[in-house]
Amino acid sequence: MKRIVLFIPLILFVLLAGFFYAALEMRKTRSVEELQSALIGKPFPAFAGLGLANEPVDLDTLVNGEVTLVNVWGSWCPSCVYEHPYLKQLVERGVRLVGVNYKDTPEEARAWLNRFGDIYAFHIQDPLGSLGIDLGVYGAPETYLIDAEGVIRFKRVGVVDERVWTTQMEPVYRQYGGQLDAE
Amino acid sequence: MAGNWMRSSTWLTGLAAMLVLQGALAAIDIFEFSSEELRERYQQLIVDLRCPKCQNQNLAGSDSPIAADLRREIHRMLEDGLSDAQIKQFLVDRYGQFVLYEPPMSGNTLLVWVLPLVFAGLGGAALALVLWRARHQAVAQGNLDGDDEF
Numbered sequence: 639m640k641r642i643v644l645f646i647p648l649i650l651f652v653l654l655a656g657f658f659y660a661a662l663e664m665r666k667t668r669s670v671e672e673l674q675s676a677l678i679g680k681p682f683p684a685f686a687g688l689g690l691a692n693e694p695v696d697l698d699t700l701v702n703g704e705v706t707l708v709n710v711w712g713s714w715c716p717s718c719v720y721e722h723p724y725l726k727q728l729v730e731r732g733v734r735l736v737g738v739n740y741k742d743t744p745e746e747a748r749a750w751l752n753r754f755g756d757i758y759a760f761h762i763q764d765p766l767g768s769l770g771i772d773l774g775v776y777g778a779p780e781t782y783l784i785d786a787e788g789v790i791r792f793k794r795v796g797v798v799d800e801r802v803w804t805t806q807m808e809p810v811y812r813q814y815g816g817q818l819d820a821e
Numbered sequence: 822m823a824g825n826w827m828r829s830s831t832w833l834t835g836l837a838a839m840l841v842l843q844g845a846l847a848a849i850d851i852f853e854f855s856s857e858e859l860r861e862r863y864q865q866l867i868v869d870l871r872c873p874k875c876q877n878q879n880l881a882g883s884d885s886p887i888a889a890d891l892r893r894e895i896h897r898m899l900e901d902g903l904s905d906a907q908i909k910q911f912l913v914d915r916y917g918q919f920v921l922y923e924p925p926m927s928g929n930t931l932l933v934w935v936l937p938l939v940f941a942g943l944g945g946a947a948l949a950l951v952l953w954r955a956r957h958q959a960v961a962q963g964n965l966d967g968d969d970e971f
Binding site for chain 2: 647650675676677741766767768770771772773774775776777
């Protein structure tokens with residue numbers, strides 16, 4: 639009986655080792671970039687500002703009953719150029735895409751869009767990054783998926799490419815009623 | 822001997838200087854505060870809050886643009902009269918609990934707070950038991966032999 643007591647430290651050690659090993663393994667599959675946003679399941683924060691054509695935009699402009707991707711981008715952001723062709727494909731398949739022009743100037747943003755193509759339904763100017771703070775943005779690019787009622791359902795930190803879209807975003811997009819045209 | 826002492830005191834001074842200067846590694850912004858109290862709270866907050874982009878730095882030590890934005894936002898909120906708790910909650914609502922270097926005692930972080938105490942308690946109890954046994958045995962043996970020479 640007393641012998642068993644002697645094994646308690648060993649048992650504790652094995653339990654702890656298992657716990658830490660599991661935590662390490664989880665770390666591998668879930669990179670730091672993929673920290674879950676604190677805003678998942680919450681409504682898109684209210685905002686009112688200007689679009690890139692200096693038209694007034696607010697939450698009602700954004701939430702129009704369609705599942706929408708909100709892409710945080712800037713003309714200063716190289717990865718935004720990289721993901722642009724894939725976002726374009728998604729738009730061509732019927733996805734509604736709205737831009738948050740993050741920490742940029744309207745002039746430079748328009749020049750960028752002229753060069754690469756304006757695939758967005760509209761843009762929200764966020765020159766100081768204040769909407770970015772309300773959204774919990776770390777940097778560009780980031781892409782939020784909001785449902786028809788404007789509730790944030792998914793957040794991607796970093797570029798959206800085919801792998802990210804098909805494995806992570808498309809299921810959420812379809813789950814909330816998003817439609818995709820055949821390729 | 823005196824030389825040795827001098828050397829170690831120099832070393833200690835250096836170490837102390839390093840520790841003090843660590844605070845001086847902060848990124849430099851120019852903010853006007855309406856009171857000294859607000860400035861002190863600001864300094865404490867940016868040390869306590871983690872930069873979301875560069876997760877091994879606090880807001881004070883980070884040069885990333887998002888850290889600068891958050892420092893500006895914290896300055897604004899302090900001047901608006903928000904409490905430290907409200908400011909922290911503002912950031913937790915947007916960036917999640919990991920912006921706090923010190924996680925609150927609730928939910929799934931409870932384990933982090935309680936387990937060390939439990940283990941320290943268990944270890945202390947085990948140590949006390951072993952020591953008590955050893956002494957008890959020694960006394961018992963001493964009584965039996967009546968002989969403490971070895």
